[in-house]
Amino acid sequence: MNLKEALQFVEPHLKKSRFEHTKRVVETAVDLADFYQADIEKVELAAALHDYAKYRDKEEMKRWIIEESLPKDLLEFHHELWHGPVGSLLLKKEAGIKDTNVLSAVRWHTTGKAGMSLIEKIVFIADYIEPGRDFPGVDEVRHQVKLSLDLACWMALRNTIQFLMSKKQTIYPDTFHAYNDFTSRLS
Amino acid sequence: MNLKEALQFVEPHLKKSRFEHTKRVVETAVDLADFYQADIEKVELAAALHDYAKYRDKEEMKRWIIEESLPKDLLEFHHELWHGPVGSLLLKKEAGIKDTNVLSAVRWHTTGKAGMSLIEKIVFIADYIEPGRDFPGVDEVRHQVKLSLDLACWMALRNTIQFLMSKKQTIYPDTFHAYNDFTSRLS
Numbered sequence: 001m002n003l004k005e006a007l008q009f010v011e012p013h014l015k016k017s018r019f020e021h022t023k024r025v026v027e028t029a030v031d032l033a034d035f036y037q038a039d040i041e042k043v044e045l046a047a048a049l050h051d052y053a054k055y056r057d058k059e060e061m062k063r064w065i066i067e068e069s070l071p072k073d074l075l076e077f078h079h080e081l082w083h084g085p086v087g088s089l090l091l092k093k094e095a096g097i098k099d100t101n102v103l104s105a106v107r108w109h110t111t112g113k114a115g116m117s118l119i120e121k122i123v124f125i126a127d128y129i130e131p132g133r134d135f136p137g138v139d140e141v142r143h144q145v146k147l148s149l150d151l152a153c154w155m156a157l158r159n160t161i162q163f164l165m166s167k168k169q170t171i172y173p174d175t176f177h178a179y180n181d182f183t184s185r186l187s
Numbered sequence: 188m189n190l191k192e193a194l195q196f197v198e199p200h201l202k203k204s205r206f207e208h209t210k211r212v213v214e215t216a217v218d219l220a221d222f223y224q225a226d227i228e229k230v231e232l233a234a235a236l237h238d239y240a241k242y243r244d245k246e247e248m249k250r251w252i253i254e255e256s257l258p259k260d261l262l263e264f265h266h267e268l269w270h271g272p273v274g275s276l277l278l279k280k281e282a283g284i285k286d287t288n289v290l291s292a293v294r295w296h297t298t299g300k301a302g303m304s305l306i307e308k309i310v311f312i313a314d315y316i317e318p319g320r321d322f323p324g325v326d327e328v329r330h331q332v333k334l335s336l337d338l339a340c341w342m343a344l345r346n347t348i349q350f351l352m353s354k355k356q357t358i359y360p361d362t363f364h365a366y367n368d369f370t371s372r373l374s
Contacts, residue, residue, distance in 0.1 A: 076371075158352050165345050170370045176363040183357045184263075 001095065006048035009095055013052055021132055022051055029126035035146055038118045046105035046123045049097070053087035061086045077172050084110040112157055112178030121153050128156045154182040188282065193235035196282055200239055208319055209238055216313035222333055225305045233292035233310045236284070240274035248273045264359050271297040299344055299365030308340050315343045341369040
């Protein structure tokens with residue numbers, strides 16, 4: 001599956017605004033893949049497919065989490081987190097995607113995790129900073145992303161944890177583990 | 188061991204200022220135990236003993252963590268966190284404390300954990316709000332502590348996570364789990 005096919009594949013599954021977001025994530029991610037010498041074909045595929053399961057029915061996602069080998073603790077956290085792991089699963093089943101680099105970048109794009117690969121980091125941060133994003137702190141991360149990808153990811157995780165705490169929401173453990181992992185690497 | 192004996196037991200192990208802090212934690216914790224109808228004798232004992240291992244040599248604490256059944260991941264985090272678990276261990280060995288309520292309140296007084304008992308919460312929050320403490324946000328927690336003990340603990344955990352993130356420090360996983368646990372209970 002090439003980029004054009006991937007975009008055609010996801011478009012019917014996304015709202016128009018989400019498809020526009022997806023194309024901006026692809027552009028941002030490809031730029032970063034070029035800059036950091038990552039595998040551009042894998043990065044653009046993961047970026048194009050990252051929100052594939054975004055609008056799946058909540059009950060359907062719950063069933064996939066229960067029936068397949070996905071972490072059951074997802075069910076205790078906000079359903080907004082489910083589309084990454086479920087998307088990764090469904091891209092294997094429904095689009096025949098086999099590349100584990102692509103699938104894992106989709107899987108971890110919302111929460112992050114400890115020990116992220118270059119491709120995972122690029123898709124994670126491209127989703128955070130694509131030019132349509134406009135929230136406190138995003139410009140600082142944009143400024144950082146070509147100076148230190150790790151520091152940019154750290155900032156995005158810190159901002160996300162702060163935001164969730166300000167809303168009195170729980171935080172998925174892998175987001176904490178990602179924060180700790182980047183903190184250790186950067187110190 | 189009663190309160191007087193506990194204070195006599197810890198005094199030689201603490202700097203003068205830390206011993207004064209300990210007595211203020213006892214007063215604060217006893218007041219809260221009375222208010223929340225917790226077992227006052229256990230609370231005052233745990234409060235008196237909570238910093239017993241505070242000034243143990245770092246290498247000695249490391250040895251206890253390695254040799255005894257304490258979580259090995261402590262070694263990957265700031266040594267400031269070690270005196271709770273090591274203190275709990277040494278109070279059993281060196282003071283003959285057997286009461287698991289007292290020992291666990293000492294053990295978790297710095298990090299917190301998911302599923303804290305009433306005694307654990309009281310010692311944790313008394314250590315945070317005793318009248319000698321003066322840092323941003325502490326007055327808000329003092330104001331909250333007799334309205335909702337859980338919300339006060341939640342605020343203390345949120346403030347601690349924010350503070351550690353502002354210092355680019357790692358955060359012990361049990362502190363995250365405590366934050367998530369209180370967040371779920373309060374929502």
